[in-house]
Amino acid sequence: MTITAAADGSALGNPGPAGWAWYIDDETWRAGGWPHGTNNQGELMAVLDLLRSTAHRADEPLKILCDSQYVINCLTKWMPGWKRKGWRKADGKPVLNVDLLKDLDDALKGRNVAFEWVKGHAGHSLNEAADDRARAVATAYQRGGKSIPSGPGFPGAQLSEPQNAETRRAETRSLSVQRSDARTAPAEAAVFQNPHAATGPAPSATVQAQPSASASASGSASASVSGADEAEPDLFSVLEEDFRDSAGQQDAVATVTALEKRLLEPAVRGDLGEVARILHPDFEEIGSSGRTWSREEMLLVLADEDHEPVDMTPLSASRLNESAILLQYRTRSAGRTVLRSSLWLLTEPASSRGAAAEGTWRLRFHQGTPE
Structure with missing residues (x-):
């Protein structure tokens, strides 16, 4: 039986107070976040926690609904090329969010996972439910980090509370990335003075990440897209x-x-x-x-x-x-x-x-x- 879940992330200010969540139904969902993170980090963490939460049922196919093309392309198109280059892009620069991506690479080993894009904020019930919970976590952190929702989780999963060890480890990764990516700009240039990030973009097709001999050996998801492992973000x-x-x-x-x-x-x-x-x-x-x-x-x-x-x-x-x-x-x-x-x-x-x-x-x- 296929497990179907939506995964989503949210950041207020991007970077700023951030949350992530995956959702199957009202009795099966989980959420977490950080005081400071990005939307893309939230999207990636939602998928990572979903994979870990269902690891004890790895023999069942998993269908993940995402409204982020960044996540889907990272895991099914770009990651094999990045790994061959030592987790660097084609221009030699380090890949962002590399610690999360490495953890996802490990979590995908031996799994039968299909990623499907759904348009965000368009009334899709599972996506809306995940988005509501991710945003609620980000809002809770914005208000001081009290009463942060975590959810019941997946039955039988052996995981700590998402606001405890896992969240602190991810928060450390998030802060280290932000320190290197968010600095101070001079006042001279107009369009480039002081950036502001937008919500992660979305793709136009369903892609499959199926286990294979190469995937099992290298720990990467394979995409049913010709030449996908050579693609870079654009x-x-x-x-x-x-x-x-x-x-x-x-x-x-x-x-x-x-x-x-x-x-x-x-x-x-x-x-x-x-x-x-x-x-x-x-x-x-x-x-x-x-x-x-x-x-x-x-x-x-x-x-x-x-x-x-x-x-x-x-x-x-x-x-x-x-x-x-x-x-x-x-x-x-x-x-x-x-x-x-x-x-x-x-x-x-x-x-x-x-x-x-x-x-x-x-x-x-x-x-x-x-x-």
């Missing part, structure tokens, strides 16, 4: 599929808004390869000081800067025509608020980079004005 591929209507048409405004939020994330801006793919070849920015920045100047600045999250408040998003979208929003950091405008243009199709067939949205112009 912001366009991991975001654009998350915003499609029932007919499969891309919601361009939602896609661009998500890209803008992701561009403000410390881990993203710290990867200049990803930033270079987002910025239009003719990108220009008028910074808060009035200085104009070119694409090359901005990339050079980013290479030497530290990054820190800020709060972001969307104000408006207007599709000017089929190929142009104007975003306006407010950021707040250290008591300073800035009004920002970004112009996104739809470029030629770039399927070789994993983008949607209709083309790739790139940031052409940005301006920030201090309030």
Whole structure:
């Protein structure tokens, strides 16, 4: 009999108070979290705890419903390549959340696991239940760490309370990652000053992680996707599929808004390869000081800067025509608020980079004005 469960994560501020949860029914669920973590860490920890909670029934197939493409791609597409490179990406940089990923790699050994994407916040009962519990944990930590829900767990599982040893160990991992990824940014650059992360993106298909001879030997899940172990994260591929209507048409405004939020994330801006793919070849920015920045100047600045999250408040998003979208929003950091405008243009199709067939949205112009 297949065990079906939803797994989800939540972070208030991202990074900030964070929670994770998996849910089967009202009598079978579990949750935990940390005072400081990211949404992606919560998503990964939810899957890890689910695998551990069902380890005593490893002979039964496990179906995991996720609204995060990051999780599914990590475990079924990217991880084999990362392992071959010593847990480093193609550009040689260390893989984020590597301790959680190594634990997941071990937990997947010998398991028959299928990952299926479900659209988040779209009324899916299991996903909504997991999301509610993960967010409740994050909220509890935000309010001081009292009355944190943990759930009844899985019958027969031999695990400690999620808020005890396991949570403290994961919290230590989380803090070490955040110290290296969240730093302080200078006030000059507008679009890149002080990042803010968005909710993890989602994929468009079901992928299978089936045990095999190679999987059992190496401890990695195998995906039923050709060449999957060579794939690397790409912001366009991991975001654009998350915003499609029932007919499969891309919601361009939602896609661009998500890209803008992701561009403000410390881990993203710290990867200049990803930033270079987002910025239009003719990108220009008028910074808060009035200085104009070119694409090359901005990339050079980013290479030497530290990054820190800020709060972001969307104000408006207007599709000017089929190929142009104007975003306006407010950021707040250290008591300073800035009004920002970004112009996104739809470029030629770039399927070789994993983008949607209709083309790739790139940031052409940005301006920030201090309030």
